Amino acid sequence: MARAGERRTRQRENILRVIADAGAPVAPREILTRVQSRLKGLGLATVYRTLKLLAESGVVRLVEIPGDPPRYELADKEHHHHFSCRLCACVYEVPGCCGHFEEHLPAGFRLESHEVILFGICQTCGAGRQARESAGSSARALKRTPSGRAKARR
Amino acid sequence: MARAGERRTRQRENILRVIADAGAPVAPREILTRVQSRLKGLGLATVYRTLKLLAESGVVRLVEIPGDPPRYELADKEHHHHFSCRLCACVYEVPGCCGHFEEHLPAGFRLESHEVILFGICQTCGAGRQARESAGSSARALKRTPSGRAKARR
DNA sequence: GTATATGCAAACCCTTTGCACATCT
DNA sequence: AGATGTGCAAAGGGTTTGCATATAC
Numbered sequence: 001m002a003r004a005g006e007r008r009t010r011q012r013e014n015i016l017r018v019i020a021d022a023g024a025p026v027a028p029r030e031i032l033t034r035v036q037s038r039l040k041g042l043g044l045a046t047v048y049r050t051l052k053l054l055a056e057s058g059v060v061r062l063v064e065i066p067g068d069p070p071r072y073e074l075a076d077k078e079h080h081h082h083f084s085c086r087l088c089a090c091v092y093e094v095p096g097c098c099g100h101f102e103e104h105l106p107a108g109f110r111l112e113s114h115e116v117i118l119f120g121i122c123q124t125c126g127a128g129r130q131a132r133e134s135a136g137s138s139a140r141a142l143k144r145t146p147s148g149r150a151k152a153r154r
Numbered sequence: 155m156a157r158a159g160e161r162r163t164r165q166r167e168n169i170l171r172v173i174a175d176a177g178a179p180v181a182p183r184e185i186l187t188r189v190q191s192r193l194k195g196l197g198l199a200t201v202y203r204t205l206k207l208l209a210e211s212g213v214v215r216l217v218e219i220p221g222d223p224p225r226y227e228l229a230d231k232e233h234h235h236h237f238s239c240r241l242c243a244c245v246y247e248v249p250g251c252c253g254h255f256e257e258h259l260p261a262g263f264r265l266e267s268h269e270v271i272l273f274g275i276c277q278t279c280g281a282g283r284q285a286r287e288s289a290g291s292s293a294r295a296l297k298r299t300p301s302g303r304a305k306a307r308r
Numbered sequence: 309g310t311a312t313a314t315g316c317a318a319a320c321c322c323t324t325t326g327c328a329c330a331t332c333t
Numbered sequence: 334a335g336a337t338g339t340g341c342a343a344a345g346g347g348t349t350t351g352c353a354t355a356t357a358c
Contacts, residue, residue, distance in 0.1 A: 007312060007357050043315045048348060064220040066269065083263060096258035101272055104250035106296060108277030109237060115220065115271040118255055123262030161332055161337060197340045202323060314355070330339070
């Protein structure tokens with residue numbers, strides 16, 4: 001994790017671990033809470049400073065879901081996108097990609113990367129509505145993190 | 155624009171017109187500046203109040219580019235996505251869509267909408283580098299709005 | 309031992325809210 | 334006239350920064 005002149009501290013190790021273990025992007029507030037369960041005195045400022053550091057060194061990546069607080073995830077994950085549940089406001093990782101983004105891009109525009117965010121209703125929330133017919137869903141494989149959102153979108 | 159009990163004022167008309175004329179999503183600060191050139195006394199609070207109103211009534215839509223301030227655009231535009239230039243930080247509209255987002259979505263997840271953001275270098279910024287060979291680029295058709303971003307991303 | 313990191317509190321955004329005045333119908 | 338909207342300034346919430354202390358190397 002450390003670059004030249006950067007120190008390995010308990011705070012940084014714990015913050016990075018929380019992000020790595022989350023399985024889906026986490027917000028600063030959430031990181032603070034989770035780390036504090038193991039490292040009592042941690043301050044929010046340290047979380048922000050560490051996130052900035054990790055983002056600049058390319059270890060971590062900013063993920064923004066419209067209407068939600070910013071979240072962070074490991075930068076070296078396989079290519080994937082995110083799904084945001086309209087009901088529970090949880091964010092899930094969705095593996096793979098549909099590609100073909102150059103298609104509609106006018107000449108002269110160079111595409112370097114892209115971001116896809118899917119909105120809808122997650123398996124957990126949907127199960128409460130429709131009688132759960134398929135017992136074994138592949139959705140179980142997805143990890144998620146709750147949002148800092150208080151009220152549902154729209 | 156008005157719903158029941160809502161009034162048509164110079165402020166609201168001007169704010170809506172600025173959003174409609176922009177051609178690409180605009181930030182609250184930018185809206186304030188542009189409207190003030192025609193309507194001197196406008197306050198930032200009114201911009202926010204009007205944006206909230208317009209968003210709730212479905213006239214306007216929130217567009218968030220990671221790392222940028224929030225922007226707003228007309229909600230009734232044809233389906234499109236956005237391109238954010240890494241160099242000039244301008245945002246462009248990109249017509250069309252690559253579709254096929256259900257593909258990798260696990261069973262039990264219901265997809266309702268999606269958001270695609272493209273990152274790269276725009277035609278204007280790219281022209282400065284590579285000798286401008288193609289005189290007539292289709293990119294001219296795209297409109298853009300500058301970002302509130304002070305420094306370039308990453 | 310020295311440079312770097314942390315915690316706390318203050319400072320800084322951006323956004324929202326309270327209130328008196330202005331404006332629309 | 335009465336209800337709704339606006340501007341200003343204060344309040345809120347998230348993020349950053351200054352500074353003395355604690356910690357890593």
